[in-house]
Amino acid sequence: MIDERRVPIDRDVDIVTARQLGRELAAEAGFTGSDLTLIATAISEVARNIVVYAERGEIRLGRTDRNGREGIEVVAADEGPGIPDIQQAMQDGFSTGRSLGLGLPGARRLMDEFEIVSEVGKGTVVTMRKWRP
């Protein structure tokens, strides 16, 4: 990640801070129009999951490039309870929080790349990237 920025996440205002910074960095990286909103919305979802399920963690944001393409990378990391069944958690409508269960699968649709690594009792790391058109 290039010029990595970190936003500590431990309460609801931090979600707003993270997604606003993400929008700014995405604009600096050359994203425009609805891409900025898609990126900010995906950040909002993974940041909220930290607050709701892990209580605290951090969002790391920065530019990235691969094979001459430029983009933005978002990492949401926490040391919370972890996710026992990732396949299940990635399904539309699955929620242990009596919510809509759209955050993770929705964030995957909003971004180009989405990886999630989680270990019960250790924590969760979600890595997302979007490439500039």
Place this chain on the structure above:
Amino acid sequence: MSVPILKQGDVLIASIQSALTDRDLLQLKDELAEKVGRLRSRGVVIDVTALDVMDSFATRTIRSIAAATRLRGAETVVVGIQPEVAIALVELGLTLDGIATALDLEEGLDVLVEVMEARRRDR
């Protein structure tokens, strides 16, 4: 950042001014449900023009505002969803099914009159 709620006749207008935290959104829900009863309002307009992001939490809360105010006798119209926000909502898989929407406040008030009349006929 709390949301100002204006009373105009039997309609309440909540115009969101800036990005809202989850707590702000929940506070808006409580205030609207309370005010609808106290002021005997028949309609609620929520102006979301200033929201640059509507994620799953915001959408769920707006849906529950509409459901709660309906139980208190008022219909809700959401106005001003930005085009980029609409695209993001669709990608996320979120809908505002069953909630009337309009492009701006003026149109929203017209829609509200229609919805309120339709409801009166249904009774």
